[in-house]
Structures are given as C-alpha cells and as structure tokens.
Amino acid sequence: MAEFVTVLVDGIFYSAWLFVAAVGLTLIYGVMKIVNLTHGSFYALGAYAGASFTGAWIAHGYPPMLSYAVLLAAAIIITLVFAPLIERGILRFMYAKEEVVILLITYSLFLILEDVIKLIWGVDPYFVSEPYGLLGSFDVGEMTYPTYNLILVGIAIVSGSGLTLLLQGTRIGKLLRTVIHDPEVSRAMGINVDRFYLVTFTFGSMLAAIGGAFTAPTVSVVPGLGVEIIVLSFAVVVIGGLGSLPGAALGAVIVGLVRSATIHYVPALELFVIYFVMAMVLAFRPRGLFSLAEPRKI
Amino acid sequence: MSNITPRDRTLPMLGAVLLAVIVLGPLLPKWALFLLTIAIAKGMVSLGLMLQLRAGLVSFGQALYYCIGGYTAGSLGRFFDISDMLLQMICGASAAAFVALILGFLLARYRGIFYGLLSMALSMILYGLLAKSESLGSTDGINILPSTIFGIRPVQEWVRYVVLVTGCSVAALAAALVQRYLKTPLGQLSPAIKDNEIRVEYMGASARKAIHVKYVIAAALSGIGGALAATAVGHIDPDMAYWTTSGEFIFITILAGTRSVAAPFLGAILFETIRTVAFDISPNTWQMTLGISLLLVIVFLPEGLWSLFSRRKAA
Numbered sequence: 001m002a003e004f005v006t007v008l009v010d011g012i013f014y015s016a017w018l019f020v021a022a023v024g025l026t027l028i029y030g031v032m033k034i035v036n037l038t039h040g041s042f043y044a045l046g047a048y049a050g051a052s053f054t055g056a057w058i059a060h061g062y063p064p065m066l067s068y069a070v071l072l073a074a075a076i077i078i079t080l081v082f083a084p085l086i087e088r089g090i091l092r093f094m095y096a097k098e099e100v101v102i103l104l105i106t107y108s109l110f111l112i113l114e115d116v117i118k119l120i121w122g123v124d125p126y127f128v129s130e131p132y133g134l135l136g137s138f139d140v141g142e143m144t145y146p147t148y149n150l151i152l153v154g155i156a157i158v159s160g161s162g163l164t165l166l167l168q169g170t171r172i173g174k175l176l177r178t179v180i181h182d183p184e185v186s187r188a189m190g191i192n193v194d195r196f197y198l199v200t201f202t203f204g205s206m207l208a209a210i211g212g213a214f215t216a217p218t219v220s221v222v223p224g225l226g227v228e229i230i231v232l233s234f235a236v237v238v239i240g241g242l243g244s245l246p247g248a249a250l251g252a253v254i255v256g257l258v259r260s261a262t263i264h265y266v267p268a269l270e271l272f273v274i275y276f277v278m279a280m281v282l283a284f285r286p287r288g289l290f291s292l293a294e295p296r297k298i
Numbered sequence: 299m300s301n302i303t304p305r306d307r308t309l310p311m312l313g314a315v316l317l318a319v320i321v322l323g324p325l326l327p328k329w330a331l332f333l334l335t336i337a338i339a340k341g342m343v344s345l346g347l348m349l350q351l352r353a354g355l356v357s358f359g360q361a362l363y364y365c366i367g368g369y370t371a372g373s374l375g376r377f378f379d380i381s382d383m384l385l386q387m388i389c390g391a392s393a394a395a396f397v398a399l400i401l402g403f404l405l406a407r408y409r410g411i412f413y414g415l416l417s418m419a420l421s422m423i424l425y426g427l428l429a430k431s432e433s434l435g436s437t438d439g440i441n442i443l444p445s446t447i448f449g450i451r452p453v454q455e456w457v458r459y460v461v462l463v464t465g466c467s468v469a470a471l472a473a474a475l476v477q478r479y480l481k482t483p484l485g486q487l488s489p490a491i492k493d494n495e496i497r498v499e500y501m502g503a504s505a506r507k508a509i510h511v512k513y514v515i516a517a518a519l520s521g522i523g524g525a526l527a528a529t530a531v532g533h534i535d536p537d538m539a540y541w542t543t544s545g546e547f548i549f550i551t552i553l554a555g556t557r558s559v560a561a562p563f564l565g566a567i568l569f570e571t572i573r574t575v576a577f578d579i580s581p582n583t584w585q586m587t588l589g590i591s592l593l594l595v596i597v598f599l600p601e602g603l604w605s606l607f608s609r610r611k612a613a
Binding site: 035090099100101103104105107108109110111112114115116118119123227230231234235238242267268269270271272273274275276278279282283286287 | 354356404410411412416418419422423425426427431541548552582583584585589593596600
C-alpha cells in the first residue's frame with residue numbers, strides 16, 4: 001500500500017512536469033497545424049535563462065524568496081526575445097507548405113537554436129539549487145518530498161485550467177476557435193489571423209520555457225537538454241491527441257503514472273514503456289484518445 | 299514527374315564511381331577513407347528514405363533499421379564469433395527487412411505526420427530497450443570484432459580501404475537494384491501516391507501494398523548501412539536508434555533530393571564533410587551550420603541539390 005502511494009505521488013509530480021513541458025506543443029499544433037520541434041529548444045532556453053538569471057539574483061544577495069518570480073520572468077523574457085523573431089522572421093513565410101515540410105523547417109531551426117544556446121551560455125553546466133532547497137519538505141506516508149515539486153503541480157493546474165477558460169469562456173477564445181476551424185474564412189471575416197498565430201506561437205513556446213525554467217533548479221543545465229524533451233512531449237501530446245488540451249492532460253497523467261510504476265516495479269523498462277504506450281495509441285487510435293471524428297473539407 | 303533523366307546514364311555512372319574509388323582509394327588519407335565509408339553507410343539509409351519520400355512519406359524513425367543492422371552485426375560477432383563483413387551486412391539487411399515486413403502492416407496505413415510520429419515512436423522503443431539491456435552494453439554499447447572478408451583479415455594498413463571498397467561495391471549494387479525497382483510499375487507508383495492516392499486506387503493499384511514494399515526495401519537498405527557503419531566504427535551504441543540519428547538521415551535525403559539513386563550518397567558525403575569541417579573550425583556551431591544549410595535547401599532548392607545537375611523539365 002505504501003509503495004502504491006509512492007508510485008502515485010511520484011507519478012503526479014512527473015505528470016505535472018510533463019504537462020507543463022508539453023501543453024504548448026499541443027496548443028501550437030491545434031491552432032497553427034505546426035509540428036514544432038523548436039519546442040525543445042524553448043524548454044532549454046527557459047532552463048538556461050532561469051538558471052543564469054536566478055544564479056545572478058542570488059549572487060547579488062537579493063531576497064532568495066523572490067527567486068521564483070525571477071525564474072518565471074526569465075522564461076517570459078527569453079521567449080519574448082526568440083519566439084516572435086522565429087515566427088515573424090521565418091515561420092510565417094512557410095505556412096503554405098505541407099505539414100511535413102514545416103516539420104523539417106522547425107527541425108533546422110532546432111539545430112540552429114541548439115548552437116545559439118551554446119554561444120550564449122557556453123558548454124559548462126549551470127547549477128542553481130537554492131530555489132529547490134528553500135521551501136523545505138513534506139511527508140507522504142514514510143516518504144519525504146521536496147515542497148518545490150508542488151510548484152510545478154501548481155503551474156500545471158493554473159496553465160491547464162487557464163487555457164481551458166480562455167478558450168471556452170472568453171471572446172478571444174471564441175475567435176481563436178474560429179481561426180482553428182477555418183483560418184481563411186476567419187481572415188475574410190476580419191479576424192487578424194496573423195496576430196493570433198504570433199501570440200499562439202509565443203505563448204506556447206513560453207509554456208515550454210516556463211517548464212524548463214522551473215526544472216532548472218532540480219537538474220544541472222547542460223547542452224542537449226531540449227533533445228529529450230521533444231520526444232517526451234510528442235509522446236504525451238500524441239497519446240491524448242495532437243491539438244487537444246484535455247488530451248495533453250490525459251497523456252501527461254498516463255505517461256507520468258506508467259513511468260513511475262515501471263520505475264518502481266520494472267526499472268529496466270523505464271524508457272521502453274513510454275514509447276510503447278505512444279506506439280499503441282497511434283496503432284489503435286492514430287488521432288489520440290481525445291480525438292473527434294474530423295469533418296472532411298472538400 | 300520526378301522521373302530519372304530521359305537517357306538513363308545511372309548505371310555507367312555508378313560503375314565509374316566504384317572504379318574511381320577502387321583505383322584512387324589507396325591514395326587517400328585514412329580519415330578520408332573513414333569519412334567516405336560512413337557517408338556510404340548513411341547514404342544507404344537515405345536511399346531508403348528517398349524511396350519513401352518519393353511517395354510523400356517522411357519517416358522520423360529510419361534509425362530503427364540502421365540500429366537493427368548495427369546490432370545484428372555486433373551480436374554476430376559477440377555471440378557467434380562471426381566477423382565477416384558481407385555476412386554481417388546480409389544478416390543486418392535480413393533482420394531489418396523482417397522487422398519491417400511485420401511493422402509495415404501497421405505503418406502502411408499511415409500518411410503525413412502520423413507516419414513520421416509512429417516510426418519515431420517505434421525507433422524510440424528500440425532505443426529504450428537497448429539503453430537498459432545489460433547484455434548488449436546498455437548506453438555504452440559494445441565493440442565490434444575486427445572485420446574480415448571471405449575469412450581473410452586484412453592487414454592493419456589496408457583495413458579502412460578494404461571496408462570502403464566492400465561498402466562501395468555493396469552500395470553500387472544496391473543503388474543499381476533500386477534503380478531497376480524504380481522502373482517497375484510498382485516503383486513508378488510512388489509519385490502517383492504522393493500526388494493523389496485516390497486516383498491510384500481507382501487505377502486498380504494498392505497504395506498500401508506499394509508503400510509496404512517500399513518500407514521493407516528501405517529497411518533492408520538501412521540494415522546494410524547500419525552493419526557497414528558498425529564495421530567501420532568498430533563500436534555500436536543505442537544512440538544509433540535515437541531520433542536525432544533519424545533526423546540526420548532526413549537531413550541528408552532532403553539535401554540530396556529524390557531525382558537519382560546516386561543523390562543520397564552525394565548528400566551523405568556532403569553532410570559528413572560539412573559536419574567534419576564545421577566541427578573542426580568551430581566545435582560549438584556545427585549544428586548551426588547544418589541547420590542553416592538545411593533551411594536554405596528547403597526554401598530555395600525544394601527538390602534538393604541534385605536538381606542543380608539534372609535538366610529542369612517543363613511542369
């Protein structure tokens with residue numbers, strides 16, 4: 001029983017992290033139909049910005065309790081620098097191309113950003129563990145967990161429910177759903193589709209960067225950080241259905257729980273199991289668990 | 299459409315290149331022999347990707363079969379003491395083709411990004427298994443026995459040359475066979491599938507079967523490539539199946555284009571050269587160089603570098 005609780009708690013923490021890392025990918029695909037490999041780059045950018053900004057903040061002796069705000073600000077600032085540049089500078093000229101070609105374009109951008117990161121921050125690892133240790137810990141049964149883990153759960157809940165409310169409950173959300181349904185007609189109706197694309201791309205990338213920034217204190221930030229995130233977020237997003245918000249949440253929970261269970265019971269299958277679930281879902285429900293029948297447009 | 303040039307000079311060209319490698323090989327420095335061998339190995343995989351790309355399919359998991367080829371070669375040495383290069387390549391190709399035959403029933407139903415995503419998931423499954431399997435060296439991988447051919451072990455001085463010539467001969471043969479295949483009705487279906495699958499079905503052909511066949515051929519080619527790379531490097535590890543490896547292959551295929559069976563090899567040589575030179579000049583920006591080249595090719599030469607050589611046809 002105690003072990004089951006451990007699996008569950010680990011799984012929830014892992015799911016929350018996965019959701020924050022992956023939800024931007026599904027948002028961008030849902031609105032713009034772009035399979036965006038630069039998502040991993042933004043995760044890495046967020047992690048580097050978070051680690052270096054927070055490191056500097058603490059080194060200056062400013063109140064460490066505010067380092068959480070610095071992490072958030074770092075992620076937001078770094079995305080505002082890079083995301084509009086990529087969307088306005090390159091991607092917007094490519095929207096007419098096939099999905100697969102756009103995928104390849106984001107792949108080349110991913111390669112470029114990998115080295116941009118190395119040029120800015122060098123190749124030495126960054127550590128900022130202060131925000132991680134600051135909050136102390138709490139007990140569940142016999143296990144002790146760092147309270148810091150709850151922050152990501154909080155971010156996951158806020159971003160997930162915030163996005164849902166925005167999409168379903170506001171005027172902007174309604175316009176956005178129109179753009180998703182038919183960008184051409186929306187444009188004809190006077191909706192500024194370009195602006196929606198810009199904002200969506202920036203906001204989706206920002207979520208990845210926030211995920212990266214808040215992960216930074218728990219790991220050493222090294223080159224290549226974003227590479228693994230890309231496949232992981234694809235697994236999460238594909239399981240739930242590309243472009244679906246509740247799908248991303250479900251995918252994160254499934255992958256999170258399955259992984260934490262395998263780590264506890266059959267550690268050798270840890271990596272295998274994630275992609276096995278992804279392949280199974282693709283094999284039986286290619287459009288994901290949360291997909292609806294797609295109306296065919298002529 | 300993307301038919302090969304009117305009077306087909308592909309076969310004499312392949313022969314000439316092979317001859318050139320055999321004659322000029324001994325004059326080349328060792329690093330160039332190695333670079334060429336790896337390029338040939340990767341070119342084989344890209345040749346397989348090209349077959350799929352001609353039908354409009356991009357596999358983000360071709361590394362699966364590259365890795366199967368490599369590990370088949372490695373296991374032959376480790377468990378059965380077999381170090382013959384040709385035998386390793388044949389077994390690598392067979393193992394890869396067998397797996398593809400089974401997975402093909404599933405994958406041939408997919409198009410667009412779902413084809414890419416499912417093939418990526420499949421290759422990551424293999425990565426996950428290999429990275430945790432102790433008997434095959436986990437993430438460190440294993441070393442390969444020194445290569446022999448027809449039971450003879452070449453002297454140290456000549457190993458690189460022998461491996462290159464063997465690889466080149468196999469590649470030339472494979473390219474010639476693929477060329478033959480492209481001329482068959484089944485092979486000529488590819489551009490039609492890309493253009494309009496419904497029309498293909500109305501003609502009475504099965505797009506799914508054609509894709510399945512391509513998928514198996516592509517896997518066999520990648521298996522040979524994997525075995526060759528394993529022999530040349532002398533080491534295999536699970537990264538051979540990681541998605542970034544598949545990305546490299548796609549890179550080569552897009553760079554080269556789909557107009558000739560020789561294009562993937564040219565693309566691979568170019569890729570390895572860019573990478574080696576860029577890495578030498580500035581180790582921290584070689585990926586950026588690759589990324590920018592890929593972006594430029596996609597935007598300005600959507601049919602690949604080969605389109606610079608072949609005559610442009612009226613659309």
